[in-house]
Amino acid sequence: MPTALLHGGSTQSGLQTAAPKFRTQLSANSLTPFVDPLPIPEIARPSGFRPSPADAKVKLPYYRIAMRQFEGKVHRDLKPTRLWGYGGPLQGPTSPGPTFETRSGQGLLVEWVNELPDKHFLPIDHNIHGAEADKPEVRAVVHLHGGKTPPGSDGYPESWFVSGKSGVCHYPNQQDAAMLWYHDHALGINRLNVFAGLLGAFFVRDEFEDSLELPRGKYEVPLIMYDRIFDLDGQLNYPVSPDAQKPWVAEVFGDALLVNGKLFPYLEVEPRAYRFRVLNGANGRFLHLSLSDGHKLQQIGTDQGLLAAPVALDRLYLAPGERADLVVDFSELGGRNVALKNDIQAVLQFRVAKATNGIASARPSSLLPTSLRPVPKIGESSAVKTRSLTLVEVDDLKQRPLTMLLNNTHWSMPVTENPVLDSTEIWELVNTTDDAHPIHLHLVRFQILDRRNFNVTDYWMKGTVRYTGPAVAPDANEAGWKDTVRADPGMVTRIIVRFEGYAGRYVWHCHILEHEDNEMMRPFDVVAAR
């Protein structure tokens, strides 16, 4: 089974800072595929117990997780790559970082410690808000994506801290079983910090999920996927624009798709059902995943937990920030190799052992429960407010993107979205751009109502939405609890949200990190009812 993750050694500091230029790109397809086993991130280990901020009589597990620079092998035939990762006192650092395992209602405390170098090794654009030249180069703050977290622990983008400092976050985890993930969220350099490796998985479990007897233990495998660009020395090669004074680029698409931090790994599996917890952790790439032999993927859960019923898919479409809970049945594939493909590229090979008497035949996915977890629909009539919110790209005279905006407002402008705690709202995401944007709201889970084409030119001329087609229901595998939604181009995407949990300041943003960093993020205030 899998090996340990990319481990840091004695090279956590003292590396040269690269000049901000784009070097000759390695062609990832020139590498020999399937020579490295799929790494499985270690489970994070607490180092003790500390009083809960909510009730000092309650002691919560306390984790101390440091961010550090290290060198890791992403492929057998590449030199070690400089990366930033997370690690505990006796672990790592690794990228992805250690996986958190917890149960619904079991709160925990994490002290996130910045032990990164003082210089960034990826190209900062000082024109971007929050990343001006007078700001420290290396800043970090951690957000638990999908967590129902008090505002002071949510990783507000301006709450960054520098090397040598730390911040303690309280995660109450009062929410359904789901795959969450943690990643950096520092204002103006988030895209670079995540590209450098600052992300990891976080699982919440509960009794309902237990009762379904899904594959677990070594039969449940996280697949944390993201694309990168490497240079010929095996180093991360973040692209820059032709203008040296303005290095920001609007999108980054790499040809090297890593799974749990490895390029083209393999996983030895038994001829039985496995559960794969897939995260699209890419900066900007949308994934289109399928199995090479045409077998279907059974999707049983989405961002915020189990679907009402399994959905059979030929191909899974997953936007940055989204998660999919999959079951794959290898029971009829004994002795064969099957690849998980993104588009036409095989990114992970499953080596299915021959069926023998020695291997217990577990319940095949054809015997998956036909119903999983009820997802009660939020009625539109329960919404007390509907907000129409535009997604806008601002171009220069040569039609090159300058910035991306939500509702034509910049990050630093006064808060305009201020839902009342425990109220329900409909948010209409009016996408006037040519691109799909995965929109993520912190704190909450929501449901997708529909998507509908509208006339964008009309919208710019008259400021009103004229629909040009019927409302389209969300795909079957989107009809669960979500925290990130694909807002497709030229469409109004409607979501219905109950603002539960905590009053306070949060953010909503595009999860294409290049967009988020360049203004496609806004604060919102959940206001306590009077």
Ligand SMILES: [Cu+2]
């Ligand atoms: Cu975007």
